[in-house]
Amino acid sequence: MEIFAATDADVAASVRAAEIRATFARPPAPPQTRRPGEPIRLSGVxxxxxxxxxxxxxxxxxxxGQFLAVVGRSGGGKTTLMRLLCGLDxxxxxxxxxxxRRVDGLMPQVRLLFQDPRLAPWQRVLANVGIARGPAWREEAYAALKDVGLADRGRDWPSVLSGGQKQRVALARALVxxxxxxxxxxxxxxxxxLTRTEMHRLTERIWTGHGFTTVLITHDVAExxxxxxxxxxxxxxEIALDVAVDLPRPREETAEAAELKRRILAAV
Incomplete structure (x- = not known):
């Protein structure tokens, strides 16, 4: 009996190891499971x-699905607008x-990415991404890490990551x-x-692939x-300027882009 018990334990351990390997090797969730972008409307706010x-x-x-950037001087209302959109105010x-739905509190389909990545230092990268997820959290977190180019960093601690990598993890946590x-x-x-430019390209690629509505608060007109x-x-x-950016992607430094930046800076 002891031999069979030991054998069963070995088999169980082997199965568990195979499950863990399969979790880390599994491809991202298919695109059709992703939530489509949702419109935003403010009326007399x-x-x-x-x-x-x-x-x-x-x-x-x-x-x-639109990508909207909101710029302006400090105190112009940008942060207040963001807090209203995410239901914090x-x-x-x-x-x-x-x-x-009318926004009257936090909403599950809305995610906010801050300047500070706000990672839990006592959790590994994969667990940071999968915080508060359901039973399949490992699979979902791994898929999100793969989306931001960090599929091989799931077992690392946040302390060993660069600033750009930490922000990628925060982005993955929002995407999951x-x-x-x-x-x-x-x-x-x-x-x-350099890292900012890389993050711009990554954000554009992910937004294009996922189709969610995006609102970016920034002081950087070029961004x-x-x-x-x-x-x-x-x-x-108040809205001082509302202008479409009708330029081909990926964006380059053209005369049209320079003129648009000049126009936006004049309105700021």
Whole structure:
């Protein structure tokens, strides 16, 4: 009996090892399981803090799948707009809707990527990506890591990653839930110029492949023109400029791009 018990244990261990290998070797989830982009609509939105208005009767429609960049000076209302979109704050008046739902709190189809990657240092990379996921979290987390080019770093600790790699992990964590809306709150501001360019290319590729609606908050006009379909300038809580970026991708430094940047800077 002891021999058979030992043999059964060996078989169980072998099966478990095979399951782990299969998890790490498994391909990403098929595209049809990904959530399509959702439209965003703001109707007469005002946000005040005490007697100080930050957003003033804002009307805005973002079609499903569009990449919108919002630029403006500090204090112009960009961060407040982002907090309203993700449900962290409520408007003083007016309405914010994502898809068919009015935003009245955090929504599962909306994900926010900050400038700081905010990784848990006591969790390995794969676990950071799969935090709060369901039974198939390993498979889903691995697929998201593969999407951002870090399929081989799942067992590493965050402390050994570069700044750009940490931000990729944070992006994978946002992608693992297959968002309908991805909010980017200056996520590339702390990166060096070369890494920022790499992250721009990665973000554009993933957005093109997934089709989610994206709103990027940035101070960098060149970044906005490089990534967005449309640029919005917020000034003193109002829309000072709303312009389409009708330039072919991948974007290059052309006379048209330079003129568009000049126009946006003038509005800021």
């Amino acid at each position: 005002t946000k005040s803090f005490g007697a100080r208005p930050v957003l003033r009767r804002l009307d805005l429609y973002v079609p499903a 409520a408007p003083t008046s007016g309405e914010v809707r994502i898809g068919e 839930s297959r968002p309908g809306v991805l909010l980017l709150d200056e996520p590339f501001g702390a990166l060096d110029a 906005a023109v490089a990534l967005a379909d449309r640029v919005l300038v917020l000034r003193a809580g």
